[in-house]
Amino acid sequence: MSSNINRSSSEPISPPPCLHLTEFRSRNGSHPFRALQDCLRVKPGRASIRRDPHEVPRCSDCGESATSRLYACITCATVSCHAPSGGLYHAAAHATAMSAGHEIAVDVDRAELFCCACRDQIYDRDFDAAVVLAQTSASTLGGGPSTIPSPRPENLRKRRRVDYRPWSPDQHERFLMGSGSSPLDSDNSSSDLPRGLRGLNNLGNTCFMNSVLQALLHTPPLRNYFLSDKHNRYFCQKNGNAGNAEKRTANDRDGGNGNRNSRVCLACDLDAMFSAVFSGDRKPYSPAKFLYSWWQHAANLSGYEQQDAHEFFISMLDGICEKVERDRRKPHSQGSGDCCIAHRVFSGILRSDVMCLACGFTSTTYDPCVDISLDLEPNQGGSSKIATTTSKNSCAGESDCMKTGQTCGTSTLRGCLEQFTRAEKLGSDQKFFCQQCQVRQESLKQMSIRKLPLVSCFHIKRFEHSSTRKMSRKVDRYLQFPLSLDMSPYLSSSILRSRFGNRIFPFDDEPDATSELASEFELFAVVTHSGKLDAGHYVTYLRLSNQWYKCDDAWITQVDENIVRAAQGYMMFYVQKMLHYKATERQGAS
Amino acid sequence: MKPKTSVNRPPTPDVLENPPEREPTLQELLNIKLIESGEKERLMELLRERLVECGWKDDMKALCRAFVKKQGRNNVTVDELVHVITPKGRASIPDSVKAELLQRIRTFLMSAAV
Numbered sequence: 001m002s003s004n005i006n007r008s009s010s011e012p013i014s015p016p017p018c019l020h021l022t023e024f025r026s027r028n029g030s031h032p033f034r035a036l037q038d039c040l041r042v043k044p045g046r047a048s049i050r051r052d053p054h055e056v057p058r059c060s061d062c063g064e065s066a067t068s069r070l071y072a073c074i075t076c077a078t079v080s081c082h083a084p085s086g087g088l089y090h091a092a093a094h095a096t097a098m099s100a101g102h103e104i105a106v107d108v109d110r111a112e113l114f115c116c117a118c119r120d121q122i123y124d125r126d127f128d129a130a131v132v133l134a135q136t137s138a139s140t141l142g143g144g145p146s147t148i149p150s151p152r153p154e155n156l157r158k159r160r161r162v163d164y165r166p167w168s169p170d171q172h173e174r175f176l177m178g179s180g181s182s183p184l185d186s187d188n189s190s191s192d193l194p195r196g197l198r199g200l201n202n203l204g205n206t207c208f209m210n211s212v213l214q215a216l217l218h219t220p221p222l223r224n225y226f227l228s229d230k231h232n233r234y235f236c237q238k239n240g241n242a243g244n245a246e247k248r249t250a251n252d253r254d255g256g257n258g259n260r261n262s263r264v265c266l267a268c269d270l271d272a273m274f275s276a277v278f279s280g281d282r283k284p285y286s287p288a289k290f291l292y293s294w295w296q297h298a299a300n301l302s303g304y305e306q307q308d309a310h311e312f313f314i315s316m317l318d319g320i321c322e323k324v325e326r327d328r329r330k331p332h333s334q335g336s337g338d339c340c341i342a343h344r345v346f347s348g349i350l351r352s353d354v355m356c357l358a359c360g361f362t363s364t365t366y367d368p369c370v371d372i373s374l375d376l377e378p379n380q381g382g383s384s385k386i387a388t389t390t391s392k393n394s395c396a397g398e399s400d401c402m403k404t405g406q407t408c409g410t411s412t413l414r415g416c417l418e419q420f421t422r423a424e425k426l427g428s429d430q431k432f433f434c435q436q437c438q439v440r441q442e443s444l445k446q447m448s449i450r451k452l453p454l455v456s457c458f459h460i461k462r463f464e465h466s467s468t469r470k471m472s473r474k475v476d477r478y479l480q481f482p483l484s485l486d487m488s489p490y491l492s493s494s495i496l497r498s499r500f501g502n503r504i505f506p507f508d509d510e511p512d513a514t515s516e517l518a519s520e521f522e523l524f525a526v527v528t529h530s531g532k533l534d535a536g537h538y539v540t541y542l543r544l545s546n547q548w549y550k551c552d553d554a555w556i557t558q559v560d561e562n563i564v565r566a567a568q569g570y571m572m573f574y575v576q577k578m579l580h581y582k583a584t585e586r587q588g589a590s
Numbered sequence: 591m592k593p594k595t596s597v598n599r600p601p602t603p604d605v606l607e608n609p610p611e612r613e614p615t616l617q618e619l620l621n622i623k624l625i626e627s628g629e630k631e632r633l634m635e636l637l638r639e640r641l642v643e644c645g646w647k648d649d650m651k652a653l654c655r656a657f658v659k660k661q662g663r664n665n666v667t668v669d670e671l672v673h674v675i676t677p678k679g680r681a682s683i684p685d686s687v688k689a690e691l692l693q694r695i696r697t698f699l700m701s702a703a704v
Contacts, residue, residue, distance in 0.1 A: 056625050069672075119669035 018115045018122045020103040024074070025124075027101060033127050036074065040111060040134050042360065047111035047131050047501065051077070057108045061090040071105035071114055073098075079108065082116070091116045110501050121502065128503035135360070135500055194544040196223070198277045199284035199554035203291055204304040207553055211538035212313045213287060214551040215525035215573050216270075217277055218542050221345045221454050226274040231341065233268035264296045266319040267341070284554035294319060309527055309538050310371070310459045310571060317342040317370050346370040348453035351492045354426070355444045356434035363435060366450055371457035371571075374416040376475050413458065413481040413572065421448050421490045448495035452487055454579070456521055458572045463533060474533040480565075481523065481572055488519040521574035529570040541567060620699075629698050633691060640687045650679055 025032050041050045049072055050057065057070050059081035069082045071091045076098070080090035095103045095116035103117040111131050113122045169177060196217065200210040216222055225231070269290040276285050294312075295302030297319040301311070320342040350369050355362040423446040426432055431440035460479055465472045488494055497503075526541045540551045541564045550559045614622075624630040641647050653675055658666050 054626075056622055114668070118667060120667035 018118050018120065020115050020117050021113075021122050021124060024101060024104045033074070033124075033130060035077075036106065036127075037130060037134075040131065042135050047135055049106050049108045049111050059090055061093070070108045071116065072108050073102050074104045074106055074113075075102050078102075080105070082114075092119065112501055112503075123503070132500055132503060193282070193549070193556065193558075194547075195280070196278045197542070197544065197549060197551075197556050198282060199551070199556050201284045201286040202553040203286060203288055205306045206287075206291060206304075207538045208307045208309040208312050209287070209291060209294070210553050211527045211540040211551070212309050212316070212571070213273070213290075214540040214542060215527055215571070217274065218525060218544060219345065219455055219573065220524070220575055221579075222341065223274070225341050225345075226271050227278060231267045231271050233265075233271040236265055236268050236271075264293045266290070266293055266297060266316060269293045270320065297322070306535065308463070309529070310373075313457070313459075313571070314370065317346060343368075343370065345454050346457060348372075348449060348456070349451040351448045351450040353446045353448075354432050355446075356432070356437060356441045357425075357443055358441045359434065359436050361434055361436035370453075371459050372417075372420065372449075373459045373461055374413075374420055376411060376416065376460050376462060376477055376479060410478055410480050413479060413485070416458075416460070416479070417487075417490050421446065421495055446495065446499075448492040449487065449490050450492045452491070452518060452576070454576055456487070456574045458574070460570055460572075462529065462568075462570055472533055474536075476568065478566075479569055481526070481569055483523045484577075485521045485523070485574055486519055487521055491519065518576055518578065520577040522577050523572060523574050525573040526564060526567060526569050527571040527573075528567040530568060538570070539567075623702060624698070627698075627702070633694060636694065637687070637691060640690065641683070644684050644687060646679075646683060646687075649682065650675060653678060 036049065039049050039051055041048050041053060057072070057079050059070060060078050061080060070079055071082055072079045073091075073094060078094055080094045082089060082091035091105055091114075095105075103115050104122070105114050105116055106112070107114055113124055113127055114120070115122045200213060202210065269287075273285070273287055273290055294316055298315045301307055301315060321340040347368055347370055350367045350372075351364060352367065353362050353364050423444050426443050426445050428442060432443040432445075433439070434441045434443070462475045463472060464475055524543045528539050528541065529536050530539070531537055537552075541559065542549045542551060543564075548559050548561055548564050550557050550563075621630075624633070654671055657671060657674055661670075
């Protein structure tokens with residue numbers, strides 16, 4: 001197992017090639033599958049092999065056409081059935097009856113290769129590349145180079161995964177620790193609440209801030225970062241002041257650049273807050289300094305008005321990043337996940353494929369994200385999407401009814417994620433410019449998650465703004481969310497596999513094992529909203545050592561899990577169950 | 591001179607000189623009708639969707655994983671897997687899914703008036 005994990009994974013795992021395939025390839029020169037290319041029929045979602053588009057393939061031996069597995073011999077195009085359970089092995093019989101070279105066949109309904117002698121699926125890089133290319137663009141020549149999504153986001157660089165080694169201080173470090181710190185007094189004096197649970201005073205409609213801060217204060221990777229003194233506010237301020245002296249004069253010259261005072265550092269204020277909250281003191285804490293700094297960062301949101309918690313979350317992560325970026329004077333690479341602690345914890349990468357329905361050309365883009373915003377309208381939003389999956393049939397309405405009948409109970413977070421990653425037809429009003437057709441075309445869009453963040457924040461779009469009716473409303477519908485969530489079905493690898501079948505992807509650069517191990521998440525914080533659109537209250541539920549706590553501004557109470565389950569979730573924070581350690585080039589980044 | 595043999599023959603339909611004259615069975619007729627109308631494709635899509643929804647697919651995946659683990663992953667072929675899993679898979683399809691599909695096929699037959 002450990003050898004498996006330590007394998008540097010630059011190549012997708014391919015099974016050992018089958019002898020017959022190697023033989024077949026050596027016999028047939030450089031383009032062994034050329035003949036098949038004309039028979040490849042591609043529909044959105046599925047590739048198949050047909051000599052002419054309306055052919056009903058049937059077994060040449062028994063005439064069977066309804067069995068699920070029909071194979072066409074690559075050498076002579078004889079179609080045979082292969083149903084091991086029924087005792088009919090016509091494909092295998094064909095391979096043995098003919099001279100050597102008839103072992104390799106292709107599954108007519110899946111366009112996947114099979115070796116009739118080994119009786120096993122086989123993989124061929126060239127064949128798979130041809131099928132994928134045909135699926136992504138109808139003409140392999142026209143869309144060639146740009147079809148394969150070229151520049152990978154920076155942080156998808158291969159890094160070796162390493163085993164976890166617990167740190168133990170050496171003598172020098174032990175001395176430093178002894179002389180530079182004082183042990184916290186044991187926590188038994190105040191209460192039985194876990195350490196770090198401390199109410200936050202409402203400073204005037206700031207429950208939006210308190211609720212998000214409570215979640216962040218108990219985000220495991222963020223907490224560990226600050227509590228292990230990775231961002232020391234005294235150090236940061238001293239450095240910042242010295243380094244920014246000349247910068248400030250430059251700022252003054254060009255008008256002071258507003259309130260972007262270089263001394264404002266949200267990370268420093270967060271560091272101060274972590275110290276205060278984990279000090280053991282249980283009196284509610286007033287995050288006034290933090291609020292003030294945030295106002296300076298986001299001037300448009302300052303003031304004692306009610307704000308959106310999600311907006312605050314985004315703006316404040318941005319604030320932490322901005323400051324750290326400026327200090328390091330590195331090219332702005334926000335979202336690459338390596339720039340600052342905020343993005344290293346929350347940043348993931350979304351993949352979006354837009355396929356032109358006229359020519360099949362697909363353009364793929366990768367976007368960094370710090371959270372995933374999900375729609376809470378499975379019934380409304382679903383209708384158009386279902387129409388695409390059942391492909392403009394006469395009974396689309398009928399299947400639609402069945403679908404809504406299925407989902408009309410309660411909406412679930414998984415349902416929302418499914419809807420988020422479902423292929424969606426972009427209507428005639430939002431046509432997409434196709435690079436190959438050079439005109440705007442109707443297209444099919446599909447989102448998937450390329451890289452999972454350490455902490456996934458799901459934001460439920462409960463506040464709806466209808467531009468047509470010029471009004472906003474809040475959706476109060478209940479959403480069921482699981483305590484434990486497997487994200488693997490929403491990953492790009494899974495989405496692509498369901499679109500292309502079992503292939504060795506020429507451009508799928510990450511082996512499944514990596515993502516599969518890291519796709520298990522568990523819930524640790526829920527930010528809920530009660531009330532109306534313009535006036536309401538945010539409350540956060542936190543899970544600490546398997547017990548739920550309600551953080552309502554200054555008040556912290558222990559609550560039952562059922563209360564959390566019944567709450568109206570607005571933002572959900574999930575953390576990866578297992579963290580994986582990777583070798584880094586820079587030791588102890590930032 | 592010997593004609594040059596084609597190394598890379600394109601697949602040619604195997605034309606039987608005299609196809610055996612045989613009355614197609616009702617099942618075959620239906621199958622062709624289903625395919626030609628595109629209904630079969632829709633039914634397959636519906637079935638796939640339902641089997642995913644009810645967790646059947648996940649169950650099968652788990653069974654396959656268990657089997658591969660037991661055999662050792664270099665020691666298993668797709669054929670064996672199909673052979674072992676198919677009976678379990680057939681047996682565990684929920685009745686509701688079968689009923690729904692049957693209903694769809696009935697509706698199709700009525701409308702097609704075969």
